[in-house]
Amino acid sequence: MSSVLAAQSKTAVSALSVDNVSHAYGARIALAEVSFTVAPASFTVLLGLNGAGKSTLFSVITHLYASRSGAVRIFGRDVACESGAALSLLGVLFQQRTLDPDLTVGQNLAYHGALHGIRPRESRARAAGELARVGLADRVHDKVRYLSGGQMRRVEIARALLHRPRMLLLDEPTAGLDIKARADLLEVVRGLVADEGIGVLWTTHLVDEIRDDDHVVVLHRGRVLADDASGSVVRAAGAGSIGEAFRRLTGPVQEEGES
Amino acid sequence: MSEAFIETERPFGWGERVICLYGIVWREGLRFLHQRERFVSALVRPLVWLFIFAAGFRQTLGVSIMPPYDTYVLYEVYITPGLMAMIQLFNGMQSSLSMVYDREIGSMRMLLVSPAPRWFLLTSKLVAGVAVSILQVYAYLVVAYFWDIEPSTWWGYLTVLPALALSGLMLGALGMLLSSLIKQLENFAGVMNFVIFPMFFASSALYPLWRVREGSPWLATACEFNPFTHAVELIRFAFYGQVNWIALGVVAGCTAAFLGAAVIAYDPARGMLMRRGG
Numbered sequence: 379m380s381s382v383l384a385a386q387s388k389t390a391v392s393a394l395s396v397d398n399v400s401h402a403y404g405a406r407i408a409l410a411e412v413s414f415t416v417a418p419a420s421f422t423v424l425l426g427l428n429g430a431g432k433s434t435l436f437s438v439i440t441h442l443y444a445s446r447s448g449a450v451r452i453f454g455r456d457v458a459c460e461s462g463a464a465l466s467l468l469g470v471l472f473q474q475r476t477l478d479p480d481l482t483v484g485q486n487l488a489y490h491g492a493l494h495g496i497r498p499r500e501s502r503a504r505a506a507g508e509l510a511r512v513g514l515a516d517r518v519h520d521k522v523r524y525l526s527g528g529q530m531r532r533v534e535i536a537r538a539l540l541h542r543p544r545m546l547l548l549d550e551p552t553a554g555l556d557i558k559a560r561a562d563l564l565e566v567v568r569g570l571v572a573d574e575g576i577g578v579l580w581t582t583h584l585v586d587e588i589r590d591d592d593h594v595v596v597l598h599r600g601r602v603l604a605d606d607a608s609g610s611v612v613r614a615a616g617a618g619s620i621g622e623a624f625r626r627l628t629g630p631v632q633e634e635g636e637s
Numbered sequence: 638m639s640e641a642f643i644e645t646e647r648p649f650g651w652g653e654r655v656i657c658l659y660g661i662v663w664r665e666g667l668r669f670l671h672q673r674e675r676f677v678s679a680l681v682r683p684l685v686w687l688f689i690f691a692a693g694f695r696q697t698l699g700v701s702i703m704p705p706y707d708t709y710v711l712y713e714v715y716i717t718p719g720l721m722a723m724i725q726l727f728n729g730m731q732s733s734l735s736m737v738y739d740r741e742i743g744s745m746r747m748l749l750v751s752p753a754p755r756w757f758l759l760t761s762k763l764v765a766g767v768a769v770s771i772l773q774v775y776a777y778l779v780v781a782y783f784w785d786i787e788p789s790t791w792w793g794y795l796t797v798l799p800a801l802a803l804s805g806l807m808l809g810a811l812g813m814l815l816s817s818l819i820k821q822l823e824n825f826a827g828v829m830n831f832v833i834f835p836m837f838f839a840s841s842a843l844y845p846l847w848r849v850r851e852g853s854p855w856l857a858t859a860c861e862f863n864p865f866t867h868a869v870e871l872i873r874f875a876f877y878g879q880v881n882w883i884a885l886g887v888v889a890g891c892t893a894a895f896l897g898a899a900v901i902a903y904d905p906a907r908g909m910l911m912r913r914g915g
Contacts, residue, residue, distance in 0.1 A: 440750050444906040458905070462649045462752040470750050474743030478664070480671040485664075492660020493751035493758075495653025 392451070393418045393545040393577025394439070399448030401434055408434040409445065410600045416593070418544065419575040421568060423588050423608075425624055426597035432581050433473075435597070436549050440470055452545050466494065469543035469576075471534050473550045479523040483509070486522060487537050494541035501540065508536035512566055528559025535566060545577045546570065552582065560587070585621040594620065596627050603627045649752045657753050658761045665765035669772075675731070679773045682727065683720035684780060691716050703845060705877040707789075717786050718873035719842025721774045721797075722865065725805045726837060728770035730828055733812030736762070737819050749903075756900045763813060763896070767805035774801055793876045800875035804868035807888050810895035811864075817902035840866040864891040 394416040401409040409431045416422040426432050438445045441457045441464070450457040455464035477486050484505060491501030509515045512532035522530060531551055538546060548567065552560040564587060570576045580587070588594060594611050596604040604611045604627055608620050615623035669676065695712040702709060739745035748758055778794065781787075788794060815828060837843075839856065840863050850857035860866050867887040874881040 440746065441905050442746060442749060461905075462754065465750055466649070466752040468750070470747075472743045472746055474746075476743040476747045478668070478744065481664075481667055485667060489660050489664045490747070492656050492663070493748065493753070495649055495656050495753070497656060 392416060393420070393453060394547075394579060395449075395451045395454075396435070396439070397449045397451070399435070399438060399445045399450060401438060401445045408600050409438070412448070412597070412600070412602055414595045414602055414605045416545070416577045416579050418577045419571055420593055421571045421578050421580065421589075422593040422595060424579055424581045424595050424597060425583065425585070425588070425620075426581070427583055427628065429599075430597045431600040432549070432597060434600075436472075436547065436581070439547060440468070441465060466541060467544050469538035469541070469546045471531070471538055471546075471548040471551050473553065475530055475534075477522045477530055477533060477537075480521065482519050482521055483514070483525070483533050484518040486533065487518075487540055490537045491540050496541060504540050504542075505536065508539050509533070511539075512536050513562075526559070528555050528562060531555065531559070531563055532566060535563075539570070543576070545579075547579050549581045550583075551580070552584065552587065585619070585624060588620050596624060598628045649754075654753060654757060657751065657757070658764065661748075661758075661761040662765040662768055665762075665769055669769050676773070676776075679724060679727065680776050680780070683724055683777050686716065686720055686723070687713060687781065687784065687786075703847070705874045705879045705881075713784065714786055715845070716843055717781055718876055719837075719840070719869050721777065721801070721872050721876075722804060722808075722842060722869045723837055724773050724777060725767075725770045725801065725808050725868070726833060726865065728766060728773060729805070729808030729810075729812035730815070730833055731812075732762075732766035732769075732809060733816035733819070733828070736813065736816040755903060755905070759813060759900055759903055760896070763806060763809045766809045766812075767802060770805045770809070771798070771801050788876050788878070790878065792878055796878045797872060797876045800871045803885075803888050803892065804871055807864065807868060807892040807895060810892055810899055813899040814895050814902060817899060836863060836865040839863050840869055842866075842869045864888065867891075 392415040396412055396414050399409055399412045400407075412431070412435065414422075424432060424435075437443055439450050439457065441461045444458050450464075452464040452467045455467065457464045478489070481489075484502070487505040487509075488498060488501055491498070491504070496504070505518065506515065509518055512535055514529060514532055514536065517525065517529070517533075522533065525533065546567070551567075552563060555563065567578055567580065571578050582588075588608050590607075590609045592608045594604065594606065594608045595602060596611070604614070604623075606614065612618070612620055612623045615626045617623035617626055691713040706714075736745060739748070748762070749755065751758055753761075775794075788797070811832075815832065819828065839859050841849075841860060842865070846857050846860055846866070849860055864887060867881075867884040870881045871884040871888050874884065
């Protein structure tokens, strides 16, 4: 018990702390002693190729399943032991589109609000505010089907913020978006970090989304190869850019079976 | 900002759970309204059995006086409880299909990141499916009424409701359990062949068990062990304002067993999801 308290006090400042997490599917190791933290009001990029273990890590953080060992805490709340408290502080954008295309934007948000125990009236008021934030206040009665890919992503951000999370998790949020939509989405999320003090973990394999002052975690074949400010990662690798640093860290191109 | 922080720390109490349950049922209802084909096919399927199969069979298969009937009944009357259960069987399997689909498009994961306990989320999902299946059954009963199929008193429409709720829960829980085992959508054809057809045909839905026993004693025994038989009998007796206690016990027990197994299958630490990687 005392060790739990000690661990909590040590990590209480982190929006997200991933502590020595390992996981395997049968003999195949997906995550090996992965540790890193995301500070509140910070933009952390999780950089990794397909098959690096990002999906497994997301499943563990969102409590879809428990890791074989290690712990994940959100503001000090253990996802496995206090999942309710931890999940209420967490907003998630999954890689797949999870909006119901036949329902309206407002109905999708209302459903999410209900899942988080928010009363319908309160939920509607919050939805209006969050949709205004992402510039879609006038689309609340439109069916999701009629939105563009970028707009759907922004609706998902509004939805993820509905229960006022302090930590936001985004799994390849820009996949399939055009340049303009990508820039818009990044701007909205960076705004959340600056204005609301939300901690963000942003997964990508596109290095041009990274700014010099972002924190970067490089995940490769289930291991953390770098965990530092982007500029420091570049310097440590003796590279000229984060893209070059990433290529040097992950070595020559290797064939990866899993996507 | 500190205020928002305190608010998210609020525990997920029973008030929140009621809102959560309501939201899940509401969404299922909306989706059902948007899928008219699903409603139509759910209604047409038993009507095909009633209008064509039963009409063709009524001369071949006479049904003698047996509880809960106090007179000779037409074959259409006999198979109506079986068709009511069939609607729920298809609905339960279809909601399992929709859970597999939900998992593929990710909305299952959205459901599971709710701070509500997982058993509560799964049960809510189940209740939502049962509510839809009961609507379908009553739609069928309205049509059947005009075909002169009705309970002995109007109370039958009310007394059958708890039986429908329980049998719906059992079949929905079975579907949920299967959904954790089915890897992909295509395997639903397998569910049809290996679950729906055997359960439906090896039951008392289409023929009384004593008739089955005359033809094949072992099949009659198999029918007796089939939980679907008991769902059918529970509904049949309830439709005539009676309780079949054995059926009630079997259906309640199977509901608990299937639901328990489904909750374990979706449990983060032990579940099937882990082995597969979501």
